[in-house]
Amino acid sequence: MxxxxxxxxxxxxxxxxxxxxxxxVAVIWDNWGDLLAPSKPASAAMVKATEAHIEQGRYLxxxxxxxxxxxxxxxxxxxxxxxxxxxxxxxxxxxLTPDPQTGLGRWTPQDxxxxxxRGRSADGRLLTPAFPYxxxxxxxxxxxxxxxxxxxxxxxxxxxxxxxxxxxxFGTQPALAVWxxxxxxxxxxxxxxxxxxxxxxGAYLVxxxxxxxxxxxxxxxxxxxxxxxxxSGGLMPVVNWYAPNLTQDAESGLASxxxxxxxxxxxxxxxxxxQTNGPMGEVVQHSLQHLKEADLLAMAVYLQTQAQRATQxxxxxxxxxxxxxxxSTQVAxxxxxxxxxxxxxxxxxxxxxxxxxxxxxxxxxxxxxxAVLLQDPxxxxxxxxxxxxxxxxxxxxxPFGMPPAVLELHDHDIAAVLTHLRTxxxxxxxxxxxxxxxxxxxxxxx
Numbered sequence: 001m002x003x004x005x006x007x008x009x010x011x012x013x014x015x016x017x018x019x020x021x022x023x024x025v026a027v028i029w030d031n032w033g034d035l036l037a038p039s040k041p042a043s044a045a046m047v048k049a050t051e052a053h054i055e056q057g058r059y060l061x062x063x064x065x066x067x068x069x070x071x072x073x074x075x076x077x078x079x080x081x082x083x084x085x086x087x088x089x090x091x092x093x094x095x096l097t098p099d100p101q102t103g104l105g106r107w108t109p110q111d112x113x114x115x116x117x118r119g120r121s122a123d124g125r126l127l128t129p130a131f132p133y134x135x136x137x138x139x140x141x142x143x144x145x146x147x148x149x150x151x152x153x154x155x156x157x158x159x160x161x162x163x164x165x166x167x168x169x170f171g172t173q174p175a176l177a178v179w180x181x182x183x184x185x186x187x188x189x190x191x192x193x194x195x196x197x198x199x200x201x202g203a204y205l206v207x208x209x210x211x212x213x214x215x216x217x218x219x220x221x222x223x224x225x226x227x228x229x230x231x232s233g234g235l236m237p238v239v240n241w242y243a244p245n246l247t248q249d250a251e252s253g254l255a256s257x258x259x260x261x262x263x264x265x266x267x268x269x270x271x272x273x274x275q276t277n278g279p280m281g282e283v284v285q286h287s288l289q290h291l292k293e294a295d296l297l298a299m300a301v302y303l304q305t306q307a308q309r310a311t312q313x314x315x316x317x318x319x320x321x322x323x324x325x326x327x328s329t330q331v332a333x334x335x336x337x338x339x340x341x342x343x344x345x346x347x348x349x350x351x352x353x354x355x356x357x358x359x360x361x362x363x364x365x366x367x368x369x370x371a372v373l374l375q376d377p378x379x380x381x382x383x384x385x386x387x388x389x390x391x392x393x394x395x396x397x398x399p400f401g402m403p404p405a406v407l408e409l410h411d412h413d414i415a416a417v418l419t420h421l422r423t424x425x426x427x428x429x430x431x432x433x434x435x436x437x438x439x440x441x442x443x444x445x446x
Contacts, residue, residue: 028177049152053149057143057145057146060146062287062290063209064147064211064287065283066096067286068287070093070095076097076159079097081162083165086237086238088171089165089166089170091164092163099158102159103157103159105156109144112147112148116133116136117141118137128171132211133184135210137188138187182224183222187227187228189203198294198297198301199298199301201294205295205298206231206299215279215280217233217234218233219234232246233245236279240440241378242378244374246307247307247310248310250370252370254303254304254307255307257273257274259300263300266296266299267288267289268284269390270390275361275390276390277383277389277390278382285391331419332420332423334413338416339420339421342405346362347363351421351424353365353366363402366421367427373422377429377432381418381436381437383402385406385440385441386404387402387403387404389401414432415434415436418432418437
């Protein structure tokens with residue numbers, strides 16, 4: 001007992017309970033408090049959408065690559081049901097067709113805006129962050145209404161959303177509410193008056209519907225990315241691809257590549273100095289190739305500015321020399337033999353690559369290739385294991401591809417040949433080990 005007549009443990013328990021109650025109230029207010037505010041009346045554009053408004057919505061849905069997640073392979077477009085694997089289990093996308101029972105048929109533009117801006121369903125249920133609502137919160141109300149108007153022109157499809165398969169407690173509403181209070185706050189786009197209209201348009205697309213940081217930003221242990229303008233690169237969980245640091249010229253080349261070449265890469269998936277594969281190839285194929293040239297240029301201007309602003313680290317010559325010296329004679333010999341047998345015919349004796357008769361890149365040069373020199377060799381392993389196939393686009397309809405070697409080459413062979421690429425022709429990148437190859441092979445179930 002103390003002077004207050006209360007046992008110290010009971011007093012401490014009371015303080016803890018009070019703190020938990022205050023914290024719970026704060027989390028609830030943070031996630032649902034806006035529902036107490038009076039709703040704004042619908043605008044004329046929301047009541048009756050014009051043909052131009054609907055077309056704007058169709059274009060914006062392409063810019064967001066929304067169909068990629070909201071369509072199950074072999075099923076009706078936009079009807080959802082696609083499984084999206086996360087480190088915490090599987091999430092299934094929602095039905096965006098205007099079906100009144102399983103889709104958006106009973107939603108209002110305000111409901112859709114709440115989903116885009118706050119990541120919350122029409123019934124108040126919090127959505128999982130597999131839907132990148134930190135990025136869609138950047139989108140303006142006008143653009144949100146336009147997308148909703150276009151979605152309402154689609155044919156209704158009755159297809160219920162499967163229940164998420166998330167490990168407990170990650171899929172529960174309390175857990176989502178706490179996660180959101182820690183890592184999410186709606187961030188409507190703010191124009192930077194010191195920049196041009198073109199730069200601001202690019203920033204709006206990259207940070208918002210483009211949701212580039214969803215891949216090109218590192219994730220913490222709870223799956224949260226950095227801010228919507230964080231493009232510092234990171235390993236994409238589950239799919240096991242490394243999204244390069246877009247602010248570092250050694251990884252992306254954005255600071256030094258001419259703007260027309262950046263636009264060309266975004267539009268076609270290939271330029272004179274780079275090619276897209278894996279998840280980025282899908283983004284080019286399903287989204288970027290359909291955008292207006294002016295919007296692609298605006299994105300290129302913004303991305304290049306961000307890269308040029310960033311401090312570029314100087315290469316460490318002594319570290320590069322140590323890396324080169326660490327490769328054993330056995331690994332070097334084995335890598336050279338595999339390269340001669342598997343790679344030389346297309347990529348050249350000196351890694352110079354191969355061009356078509358018209359001068360287009362058929363097989364890219366490996367000498368000086370940024371993808372070869374990335375500190376994280378994950379993408380190289382993926383390409384050798386499962387093949388390299390660029391997107392088929394209107395501007396590059398027949399890209400050359402590389403066959404998979406997952407059944408042909410052992411982990412030691414792949415590690416050796418990739419080490420060969422990273423230590424030849426003046427390269428001084430780190431050695432690739434059989435363990436690194438095996439981990440990626442095992443993660444993909446092969």
